[in-house]
Amino acid sequence: MSFLQVQNIHHTYFTKASATTALSDISLTVEEGEFVSLLGPSGCGKTTLLSIISSLLKPTEGTVLLENKPVTTAKNQIGYMLQQDYLFPWKTIEENILIGLKLSRQLTPKTKAATLNLLNQIGLSEVEKQLPRQLSGGMRQRVALVRTLATEPKLLMLDEPFSALDYQTKLKLEDLVSKILTDFGKTAILVTHDIGEAIAMSDRVFLLSPSPGRIYKTFTMPEELRKASPFEARNHELFQSIFQTIWKELESLESEKE
Amino acid sequence: MSLKKNKLKQLHQTYLHSLKIEMRWVRFYQAVIFIVFFSSWELASQKQWIDPLIFSSPSKIWQLFLDKLHDGSLLTNLGVTLTETVFGFILGTLLGTILATILWLSPFISKILDPYLVVLNAMPKVALGPILIVALSPGYPSIIAMGAIISVIITTIVVYTSFKEVDPNYLKVLQTFGATRLQCFKEAILPASFPTIISTLKVNVGLSWVGVIVGEFLVSSRGLGYMIIYGFQVFNFTLVFLSLLVIAVIATIMYQLVELLEKKLIKE
DSSP states (O other): OOSEEEEEEEEEEEOSSOEEEEEEEEEEEEOTTOEEEEEOOTTSSHHHHHHHHTTSSOOSEEEEEETTEEGGGOTTSEEEEOSSOOOOTTSOHHHHHHHHHHHTTOOOHHHHHHHHHHHHHTTOOSOTTSOGGGSOHHHHHHHHHHHHHTTOOSEEEEESTTTTSOHHHHHHHHHHHHHHHHHHTOEEEEEESOHHHHHHHOSEEEEEETTTBEEEEEEEOOHHHHHSOHHHHHHSHHHHHHHHHHHHHHHHHHHHHO | OHHHHHHHHHHHHHHHHHHHHHHHHHHHHHHHHHHHHHHHHHHHHHTTSSOHHHHOOHHHHHHHHHHHHHSSHHHHHHHHHHHHHHHHHHHHHHHHHHHHHHHHHOHHHHHHHHHHHHHHHHSOGGGGHHHHHHHHOTTHHHHHHHHHHHHHHHHHHHHHHHHHTSOHHHHHHHHHTTOOHHHHIIIIIHHHHHHHHHHHHHHHHHHHHHHHHHHHHHHOSSSHHHHHHHHHHTTOHHHHHHHHHHHHHHHHHHHHHHHHHHHHHHHO
């Protein structure tokens, strides 16, 4: 049995004026320790799918199973990282990273020490007492990663976490996140519209087609790229050819729409 | 290099100097307006260009101020009004914030109460005065209630709006950790709306003065509002002007204090 099973998900948004189907018949599985990406043009329901998997949103139809149990029962098993850091500006870095433990009543001297240790591991030391606005964008996104990892989730949702950063910071952070997730053996789902990022970071890429969102194609990355760090993968000879393949698929999606 | 630096420093000095000069002129004209206003008032009253019985004169008001200060009645009345106003606006802000909290915690209740809030907000609250006085007995409770009731609904509406405007992504972060609605409120909504609550405090200071003075008009036993109504009844307009000037000065001081509080709290 797979670690995560998404079965026949349909989702429709209802408003007074209309009913819009955002997702149609989505089924996919993710193995433990795997890194997969959801790639697609904007408006194809990527974020909706993430919200459903993390049980923030109830799908109109279908089930999501994490280790064979419905996700709704899996509290704190799933971590979610947003497009921007969304650190609370009135809380210090320490209060920010401990908020998850505090809310789930797991805050003990031991978990606190582990979280602060994680902050050091990620290359941020002596910032505990500072406020988020005193840190740079890249540093803040790293703090947000620590906040997400603090409750030790089994599955991580990354909702375009690098999109608000400058290119150089983004590349560095991709490597860091990739390394941390491998070290801790975490399973992760990344949402992105950046083809390069999807190829560099993932083991598998699901290409979604828009309105309504469905899985159009699945690409499995070759072993060489999986093993390499995202930065190395970007420079690998296979990278360009895979990029071209996915690019063409995306193009054909667009022409289909017209 | 150092020559350049010197030059820069000199230019900065000149700039600072020009600011100082401008500030001096502003202060000068402010003083001119003040002096011209009060001296022409005094002159017009002495020369009987205006009716001294109705418009009094600064010198008479000053004399009465000293008298009332000596016999202690001014300070007593001022103390009464000040207590009522402070309690009124703190109570109004607090109740308004609590009401807004309830509305936010239960969207269903907020939908139900929406038309009632609109009606209550549109109604002139001072019209409730007579009912409050009969219900709560004339004195502190009814007048404090007047000071509070005048600001409570508008505070509710303003604070509730700011609660709703908090970036929903902050809530998403908390919900991924399994936070309840109450926890979301405590961790994100309330701290994010703190600046708005403080700024409603500023508006409420002014509103509470209106409620309290009108309340004292109606009860007519103590306070600066009572002094105005009493002066009016016995045709002692010097007393009316004295109360007005005292209210103007004290209300300004109170407003400045709240502004100072705001600066201190928001700075953090």
